[in-house]
Amino acid sequence: xxxxxxxxxxxxxxxxxxxxxxxxxxxxxxxxxxxxxxxxxxxxxxxxxxxxxxxxxxxxxxxxxxxxxxxxxxxxxxxxxxxxxxxxxxxxxxxxxxxxxxxxxxxxxxxxxxxxxxxxxxxxxxxxxxxxxxxxxxxxxxxxxxxxxxxxxxxxxxxxxxxxxxxxxxxxxxxxxxxxxxxxxxxxxxxxxxxxxxxxxxxxxxxxxxxxxxxxxxxxxxxxxxxxxxxxxxxxxxxxxxxxxxxxxxxxxxxxxxxxxxxxxxxxxxxxxxxxxxxxxxxxxxxxxxxxxxxxxxxxxx
Amino acid sequence: xxxxxxxxxxxxxxxxxxxxxxxxxxxxxxxxxxxxxxxxxxxxxxxxxxxxxxxxxxxxxxxxxxxxxxxxxxxxxxxxxxxxxxxxxxxxxxxxxxxxxxxxxxxxxxxxxxxxxxxxxxxxxxxxxxxxxxxxxxxxxxxxxxxxxxxxxxxxxxxxxxxxxxxxxxxxxxxxxxxxxxxxxxxxxxxxxxxxxxxxxxxxxxxxxxxx
Numbered sequence: 001x002x003x004x005x006x007x008x009x010x011x012x013x014x015x016x017x018x019x020x021x022x023x024x025x026x027x028x029x030x031x032x033x034x035x036x037x038x039x040x041x042x043x044x045x046x047x048x049x050x051x052x053x054x055x056x057x058x059x060x061x062x063x064x065x066x067x068x069x070x071x072x073x074x075x076x077x078x079x080x081x082x083x084x085x086x087x088x089x090x091x092x093x094x095x096x097x098x099x100x101x102x103x104x105x106x107x108x109x110x111x112x113x114x115x116x117x118x119x120x121x122x123x124x125x126x127x128x129x130x131x132x133x134x135x136x137x138x139x140x141x142x143x144x145x146x147x148x149x150x151x152x153x154x155x156x157x158x159x160x161x162x163x164x165x166x167x168x169x170x171x172x173x174x175x176x177x178x179x180x181x182x183x184x185x186x187x188x189x190x191x192x193x194x195x196x197x198x199x200x201x202x203x204x205x206x207x208x209x210x211x212x213x214x215x216x217x218x219x220x221x222x223x224x225x226x227x228x229x230x231x232x233x234x235x236x237x238x239x240x241x242x243x244x245x246x247x248x249x250x251x252x253x254x255x256x257x258x259x260x261x262x263x264x265x266x267x268x269x270x271x272x273x274x275x276x277x278x279x280x281x282x283x284x285x286x287x288x289x290x291x292x293x294x295x296x297x298x299x300x301x302x
Numbered sequence: 303x304x305x306x307x308x309x310x311x312x313x314x315x316x317x318x319x320x321x322x323x324x325x326x327x328x329x330x331x332x333x334x335x336x337x338x339x340x341x342x343x344x345x346x347x348x349x350x351x352x353x354x355x356x357x358x359x360x361x362x363x364x365x366x367x368x369x370x371x372x373x374x375x376x377x378x379x380x381x382x383x384x385x386x387x388x389x390x391x392x393x394x395x396x397x398x399x400x401x402x403x404x405x406x407x408x409x410x411x412x413x414x415x416x417x418x419x420x421x422x423x424x425x426x427x428x429x430x431x432x433x434x435x436x437x438x439x440x441x442x443x444x445x446x447x448x449x450x451x452x453x454x455x456x457x458x459x460x461x462x463x464x465x466x467x468x469x470x471x472x473x474x475x476x477x478x479x480x481x482x483x484x485x486x487x488x489x490x491x492x493x494x495x496x497x498x499x500x501x502x503x504x505x506x507x508x509x510x511x512x513x514x
Contacts (some may be wrong), residue, residue: 042350043350043375044373044374045373070437072440073375080349238512244511
C-alpha cells in the first residue's frame with residue numbers, strides 16, 4: 001500500500017469526477033499506460049481505477065470516476081462523500097492491459113473506459129506510431145476529456161455520441177485496419193462483445209470493469225495445502241478460496257473480490273486450478289477470490 | 303430467595319403525568335432537531351454507519367429489536383425520504399418481515415464507531431425485491447435476497463450521554479467481554495448439549511466464516 005492525500009476532486013463531465021492523489025511521503029511507484037490501482041475508501045470498500053494521468057509525473061496519480069446509478073457504495077462514496085485532504089491508501093499499480101509495441105493502433109473507448117486509453121494514446125503517439133481513437137459515449141456532456149483529446153490529437157480522435165449517431169461501425173473500422181495494427185478496447189460489456197466479434201483475437205486487447213456474465217459448474221469443496229506453512233485448509237462449496245485462506249491466517253491482499261482487479265493473486269505449486277477470473281491468470285498463478293480447483297487438492301506457495 | 307427465582311412483587315408503576323413531573327417537558331431544541339427528511343448530515347452519517355438497531359412490532363404491539371451490520375453505508379439512501387436496508391443470510395429477519403406485514407411502523411438507530419451521538423430514523427417499511435435496489439447491495443458477487451424500503455417520517459440525532467456513560471468506545475471497556483459467557487458455553491447450557499463448550503464454539507466460529 002502507498003499512502004496518498006486527496007489533493008483535488010473536480011467534475012470533468014456530467015456524472016464524472018477526476019481525483020488527484022498526491023504521494024504523502026514523496027514519489028509514488030512508477031507505472032505504465034494501462035495500469036490501475038486499488039483505492040481503499042473510508043467506507044472499507046476497495047475499488048479499482050485506471051490511472052489516466054501522465055506516467056512521468058511521479059508525485060501524483062490521477063483517476064476519473066463515474067457515478068454509477070446502481071453504485072454498490074464505491075462511486076457513490078467518491079462522488080458524495082470524499083473530501084480533499086483525506087489520506088487514502090492505494091495499492092502499487094498493476095497492469096493487465098499493457099501496451100505492446102506496434103506501428104499502428106486503434107483505440108476504442110466507451111464512456112469512462114477512456115481512462116486507461118488516455119496515457120496509452122499519449123505513449124503510442126510519442127513513440128511515433130499511427131494511433132487513432134474512437135471514443136463513444138451517450139452524449140458529449142457525459143464524456144470526460146473529449147475536448148482535451150480533440151485539441152491535442154485533432155482528427156485522429158473521433159468523438160462519437162451514440163445518442164445522436166448510434167454505435168460506431170466496428171466492421172468498417174476493422175476493414176480499414178493495417179495488417180500490423182493492434183486494437184485496444186475499454187468500455188461497457190456490449191462494446192467489448194462487439195469488439196470481440198469485429199476484430200481477430202490476436203490483435204485485440206480488452207479491459208473489463210465488471211466481470212463478464214458466465215456460468216460455472218457447481219462449486220465443489222476442495223483442500224488446499226499451503227506448502228510453506230505446511231497447513232491444510234478446507235475450502236467449502238459455499239466459501240471462496242480467498243476467504244478460507246484469510247481465515248486460516250494468511251495475509252492475502254484483496255480488492256474487487258470478483259476476479260477483475262488481480263490483487264489476490266497467489267502462486268500454484270501443484271494441482272489444477274479452475275480459473276474463473278476475467279484477467280487471464282499467467283501460468284502457475286491464480287486469483288483466489290473467484291477461482292477454485294478442478295482437482296480435489298491444490299498446493300499453493302503460502 | 304435464590305438468585306434464579308422470579309420476583310413476586312413488581313416495582314411500582316407511575317403514570318405519564320408523574321413522569322412528566324419528574325423529568326419535565328423536552329426542551330425546544332430537542333423538539334426542533336426532529337426533521338421529516340434526511341438532510342446532508344444524516345446522509346453522511348448513514349454513509350459511515352456499519353451498524354444499526356431496527357425495531358418493529360406486530361399487530362398487537364408486541365415488539366422486536368434486531369441488530370444489522372455490514373460495511374459503512376450498507377443502508378442505501380434512495381432519496382431524502384427513503385432508505386433501503388439489505389437482508390442477508392443469517393439475519394433471521396423473518397420476525398421483522400412478519401411484523402411489517404401486520405404493522406408497518408419501523409424505528410432505526412444508526413451507530414458510527416467512535417461517535418457518541420446516534421442517528422434515529424422512524425417511519426414506515428415494507429419488503430421489496432426490486433432488482434435495482436438489490437443490485438446496489440451486492441457484495442462478493444451476491445445480491446441481497448430482499449430489502450426493506452423505509453419511508454422516513456422523522457430523523458434526528460440523539461445526544462451522546464448514553465454512549466458517554468456506557469464508555470462504549472473506550473477500548474478498556476472490552477475487558478467486559480471476558481466476564482460474560484462465550485457463545486459456545488451459552489449454546490451448550492441453553493440447548494442442554496452433551497458437548498465441550500470449546501467444540502461448540504469452534505462449530506459456531508466456522509459458521510461465522512460464511513458471511514454472505
